[in-house]
Amino acid sequence: MLVNVLRGLCRLLFRVQVTGLENIPQEDRLLIIANHESFLDGLLLGLFLPKRATFVVHTGVLKSIFFRWWLKLTPHLSVDPASPLAMKKVIQRLNAGENVVIFPEGRITLTGALMKVYDGPGFVAAKTGVKILPVRVEGAAQSYFGRLSDAHPRKLFPRVTLKVLPTTEIRIEQHGHHAPLTAKQRRRIAGEAMRNIMQHMLFKTQQSKTLFEALLDTMEKYGAKTHIIEDMNQVEDTYQEVLKRSLALGRIATKVSQPDEVVGVLMPNVTNTLALVLGMTAFKRIPAMLNYTAGADGMRNACIAAKIRTVITSRKFIEAAKLQETVAQMSDLNIVYLEDLRSQFGMLDRAWLMGYALLYPRAAMEPATAEDTAVILFTSGSEGKPKGVVHSHKSILANTHQILAMLDFSPTDKFMMALPLFHAFGFTGALLPLLNGIPLLLFPSPLQYKLIPEVIYDKGCTVFFSTSTFLSNYAKYAHPYDFYKLRVVFAGAEKLNEEVRKIYHEKFGIRILEGYGTTECAPVLAATRRWQTQWNCRQFFRGFNIS
Structure with a gap:
């Protein structure tokens, strides 16, 4: 009941539109990735994507009363990006057959563009072999829940669109290396592949116009x-x-x-x-x-x-x-x-x-x-x-x-x-x-x-x-x-x-x-x-x- 109320409220205030739902496969065990525009992103993905998923959240988010309240309504996994074992928990959830939502940037954008993409999510995708479902969040950065500078226009309730793209995968090849790849090399290649997926997502979701x-x-x-x-x-x-x-x-x-x-x-x-x-x-x-x-x-x-x-x-x-x-x-x-x-x-x-x-x-x-x-x-x-x-x-x-x-x-x-x-x-x-x-x-x-x-x-x-x-x-x-x-x-x-x-x-x-x-x-x-x-x-x- 509460989820339906929140979904209706977001539709009313932010005129949320979701496109590309046909790209979501029937089977579970998906790694859902999205660009990070605002503090609303996790809420919007949880409300409007038909797949129930575990959200990977930064341990610092749990300090907020609002987010602790929201996270009670959905499965979540708190991780510390500084910990070398942080992604191990994510791999365990995926291997257990769960869907997992993660923001590869690890933080909300300060520029409106793509920030640093961490290697961890790419490594998880390559290690587990799961399908990656890219979702473009567009418009939320202009809200007061974003973290853009004053040079960017702000609106109380901007229009927000969620654009779901077809699934993809990360396969690590030798890329011309004669010797077997080290763990560090595999992680770097996977991270680069994840960034390419994110960049491709931003490009492909641009609206056609003159x-x-x-x-x-x-x-x-x-x-x-x-x-x-x-x-x-x-x-x-x-x-x-x-x-x-x-x-x-x-x-x-x-x-x-x-x-x-x-x-x-x-x-x-x-x-x-x-x-x-x-x-x-x-x-x-x-x-x-x-x-x-x-x-x-x-x-x-x-x-x-x-x-x-x-x-x-x-x-x-x-x-x-x-x-x-x-x-x-x-x-x-x-x-x-x-x-x-x-x-x-x-x-x-x-x-x-x-x-x-x-x-x-x-x-x-x-x-x-x-x-x-x-x-x-x-x-x-x-x-x-x-x-x-x-x-x-x-x-x-x-x-x-x-x-x-x-x-x-x-x-x-x-x-x-x-x-x-x-x-x-x-x-x-x-x-x-x-x-x-x-x-x-x-x-x-x-x-x-x-x-x-x-x-x-x-x-x-x-x-x-x-x-x-x-x-x-x-x-x-x-x-x-x-x-x-x-x-x-x-x-x-x-x-x-x-x-x-x-x-x-x-x-x-x-x-x-x-x-x-x-x-x-x-x-x-x-x-x-x-x-x-x-x-x-x-x-x-x-x-x-x-x-």
């Missing part, structure tokens, strides 16, 4: 008045302002293009460029990000490959980048300047924007699915003429989710993005923070070797995506204190030079993380992680889909 829908969802989660993006105009724009610009620029783009038409975008790293891209996708126009450093022939080849007839750019940018001659050589294309298009945004358009689109943006956008084409990015041309790579909304967002499952970014961070938006690394690297509530600073050119370290210092940036070559040049001019706040420096697009790795460690105390990828992969395919001591191929993202 880029513009992702912007709207993020704005609703973090607040329309949250300052999120800044460029060298030194104006911090809120989500509300980004939405307003996106709708206005998207509306303007519809005046020179047709639905599903590929339109070239020749713009610098400024807020309006991202707003234009998002606005175009909202109205089913397909932005093709042109490389303005490729020259007239390179851009013309790109336009031919993507069947581009119209290019949107800015007179101010063309003059600043001294591209007048290059643009003049592209006279066979319809070059449209934003400065001219603004005059076409009349009274009816303003009324539409202020009286309808800003109030009901989901109704104002054109219907689209995550499988639709979102953007065309171009390869570097290292294998000949640049190739156009067609990316769906799903593939771009999937890559951001994969990166977030690997690295613990949060709203307390600030991204510095100097890589151009026409570059796959720069494009995804800019959307990742914008669509996840993380402040972003756009810088117009990665070639400002003296200025960029100063800007990173002045703006207090904590995350920096770049390349080995650029990082080498920044190190030549940077003061050792310029990068004092950087906690993640990520190098991609080319192999990281060992001398660059060494100088950042010795001069700045920074360990550079390295990524591998291609434009076709949106672009990150594999990456080192902050706690890794060496690269190994098992860090390739699982479940990757570029469709």
Whole structure:
């Protein structure tokens, strides 16, 4: 009776939804694992999962009167993670045929991302050979039962979803070892396998949506008045302002293009460029990000490959980048300047924007699915003429989710993005923070070797995506204190030079993380992680889909 009352109360207050119940097998002896978002997690799993299970709890939890009361209603096993024999009790329960629920992180998340995953649960799964049932807890971290910092939005009763995934197993193989594995090696391999399962769970349970829908969802989660993006105009724009610009620029783009038409975008790293891209996708126009450093022939080849007839750019940018001659050589294309298009945004358009689109943006956008084409990015041309790579909304967002499952970014961070938006690394690297509530600073050119370290210092940036070559040049001019706040420096697009790795460690105390990828992969395919001591191929993202 009491369980039914609690279940009804949680449904009412937290609007709990459970998906994937069909993935729960009939037989018992399951190891049920879940990410740990709040103090509510155990209660929710106990109330809404149909399997009766023993909950593994930290001995410290028993000090709470509330949890001691709740644990009277369900089987539980208190363990001390510091004890080397802690997992032995869990193995005994599983071997006795019981279902066991355990949180592999061992603590509630402080960042909203995956925390450290202990080796113990993975070792238990490998030792017993049981099936693992992953369950994603989503939304509980935003409640006051979570432990997120004040930078994260809080709600009294957020919507909570439990997503049950198909079962999996951990099998320890030799992995190229000639000698039999030691107990320590087996435990480490099992722990790594468990972390991979957890990361895969976070990635696979992301909701399919378009880029513009992702912007709207993020704005609703973090607040329309949250300052999120800044460029060298030194104006911090809120989500509300980004939405307003996106709708206005998207509306303007519809005046020179047709639905599903590929339109070239020749713009610098400024807020309006991202707003234009998002606005175009909202109205089913397909932005093709042109490389303005490729020259007239390179851009013309790109336009031919993507069947581009119209290019949107800015007179101010063309003059600043001294591209007048290059643009003049592209006279066979319809070059449209934003400065001219603004005059076409009349009274009816303003009324539409202020009286309808800003109030009901989901109704104002054109219907689209995550499988639709979102953007065309171009390869570097290292294998000949640049190739156009067609990316769906799903593939771009999937890559951001994969990166977030690997690295613990949060709203307390600030991204510095100097890589151009026409570059796959720069494009995804800019959307990742914008669509996840993380402040972003756009810088117009990665070639400002003296200025960029100063800007990173002045703006207090904590995350920096770049390349080995650029990082080498920044190190030549940077003061050792310029990068004092950087906690993640990520190098991609080319192999990281060992001398660059060494100088950042010795001069700045920074360990550079390295990524591998291609434009076709949106672009990150594999990456080192902050706690890794060496690269190994098992860090390739699982479940990757570029469709």
